[in-house]
Amino acid sequence: MSLSLIDESVLRAFEEIPELRLADLEALSAIPRRTLQRSLKKLIELGLITQSGQTRNKLYRRVFRPDQPLGVLVVFSNGELSGELEYGEGLYRFTYHEKYSGSDFPGLERGILHQDSVLFPFFENLIPEHERRARLISGKTDLAQVLPELGNAHGALEFVRKEELFKYRSDYSKRPNWITVRHKVLGENPFPNLLDIDVQIPDVILNAIESREHSNLSGYQTKIDVNVDWDHMSLTEASDAEYLLKPRNLEKIDYFGAKDGHKKRYYPYLALNEHLFMSFAKNELGCDVPYSGIIKADVDFHYLTKRYDRYEHYKYEQFDFAQLMGVPSDAKYKSGSDLLFTKIAKVMNVSGAPLEALRFYFYGYLIKHADLHLKNIGILNIGQNKYTLAPLYDVISVGVYKGDCDDLALPLLNPYKKPINWNMDDFYRLGELIGVSRLQFRKEAASIARTYLLKMPEYIDRIKELEQIYPLQMQDSRHSSVAFSKRLESLYERKIVSLKKLGVLEELGLLDLAGGPLARAKR
Structure with a gap:
């Protein structure tokens, strides 16, 4: 079966960008969608292209020639040689070094030759997404070729091309806890x-x-x-x-x-x-x-x-939960809060850390942190393989811009419940997964909510003071604008009204404390 000019054109597209969706190919070429689909089917049958995923998330990747040598990356964790990642021929392979003394990487069990047609999520999640990823992979033939360039990615993983191993120097012996x-x-x-x-x-x-x-x-x-x-x-x-x-x-x-x-x-x-x-x-x-x-x-x-x-010059081990749960970065919203906290119970081995994660989750719920996906929560190794909740990062309120957005990003899956209008029973369910009693978390949630009710207005007032120097106007509708502080007040007041309707304030014994904000919200 010979290749047509269209087939060759489609194949060449993967020389610049090693992984593409059908929509990406459409954007790159003037070839009709049906013609692209026929060409991709043919290239897959010839073993020149592989596909993975389903429907809109289906990814196509180039399969390299059998005579093309494999690329090999030596992987270091906390400065210790941990294994080798091979790539090429449309495959990825990972094996641990026989003398590696650290913990297994999530999803990559020791003693097994791991092989897949897609880059393992544990490594893939280190690479930036969307346009940022496109810039990094431009001109490369494989996504793994980006990894050695990630000298300052999060955590303590480092990737060195095997032929350049002689250049690598690292000393973690004096790294402080x-x-x-x-x-x-x-x-x-x-x-x-x-x-x-x-x-x-x-x-x-x-x-x-x-x-x-x-x-x-x-x-x-x-x-x-x-x-x-x-x-x-x-x-x-x-x-x-x-x-x-x-x-x-x-x-x-x-x-x-x-x-x-x-x-x-x-x-x-x-x-x-x-x-x-x-x-x-x-x-x-x-x-x-x-x-x-x-x-x-x-x-x-x-x-x-x-x-x-x-x-200083030391790196500390940190993993996000997309890495820990083996979820590709483009599926970071496609999981469940119950799955997340089930994993939290397994990987956080510092006393109090799972409860701290639930406290953070409840705070995210109060501020409508609808971007709290699997990559925005992680664990940090604080020494001797003791993993605690990583310090918070990327904490924003989507509710400031979209008042009707979900309270959090990930639903409950069993039984299913969207992350909007949750009540305390939903948090008690998550607490059960990490061994936190209803009474214990009720006390924690009441403390957080009390602080939010009393202190958030002070922070909004400080924004108003800043607006005396820098007018912070933003759109309120397609034809009007409003001060940023007003959107913050709206978020605060609407959330309190919602908490009352859902019985959260009553459950936490905070109805009297919320009287003032509730009165303002009704005006």
Whole structure:
């Protein structure tokens, strides 16, 4: 069976981008969809292309020639040689090194030759997503070729091409236990922490229009690895970064819906949003949260935060729950809260850590953290393979922009219940999975909700004070605007009304305390 010009054209598309969906191929070519489908079917029959997944998520990948040598990456964990990852011929293989003394990687059991046609989720989840991934894999023939370039990805995994192994140097023998440097790593910050810092980074990088990435950290948002010279109050890009900058977005697209051919939505004052809800969790709820601050830019704010998995030149082991549960990054929303907490009970082996995860989940519910997916919660090795809840990150309220959004990202699966309008019984169900009694979590939830009711208005007032200097106007409808503080007040008041209707305030004994906000919300 010979290849037509169309077949050869489709095959060449995979030389630039090693994995594509049918919709991606349509966007790259002028070939009709039905013709593409026929060509892909033929290429699969010839063994030149493989497919995985179903329906819209079906991925097609190039199968390399049998005579093409395999690429081999040597994998290090915490500076220790742990195994080898082979790629090529349309396959991935992973084997542990015989002298590796660390724990098994999630989904990769020791003593077995692991082989798959897709990159193992444990490794794949380290790679940024969407447009950021496209920039990283451009010009490469295999997704695994990105891994050696992720010198500053989260956690303590490192990938070295086998032919360059002689260049690798690492010494973790003097790395301090994370707990002993916890306060130095996390730092302290007030709210708002408005920083007068000279951002010495070109606009082409800040605007995310350059052809390469400037951070290895996974996720959707634009990120830049930076360090801060606090003596001279300046900020520069750095390969050994201990800080992360999320630059402001110049592309102010209508966040009520796509227009002018754009698909991305712009969420105004996202930096301020994240800084607010991270600082509240840090300063009012006592959660482990890294230092954060905001920097006024020409439009909106930059967001600066500290890396909690870095101290000086050392890296600390951290995994997100997509890695831990073997879920590909593009399926991070396609799981369940009950599955998540079942896994939490198995992997968090520090006393109190599972309860701390549930406290975070309840806080996310109060602020409508509808982006709390599997990659936005993780575990951190604090020493001697003791895994606790990782310090909080990417904590935002989607409810500020969409009042009718879900309270959380992941539903309950057994029985099924969408993450909107949950009541305390739903949290008690999660508590049972981690061995936390109804009475114990009722006490914790009451404390968190009480703090939210009493303290959140103070944070909103601080936003109002900031608006005296910087008017923070955002869309309220397609034809009107409103102050950011008003949207925060609306979120706060609507949530309290919802908590009353669902019986949460009564269950927690907080009806009297919520009287003032409830009265304001009725006006």
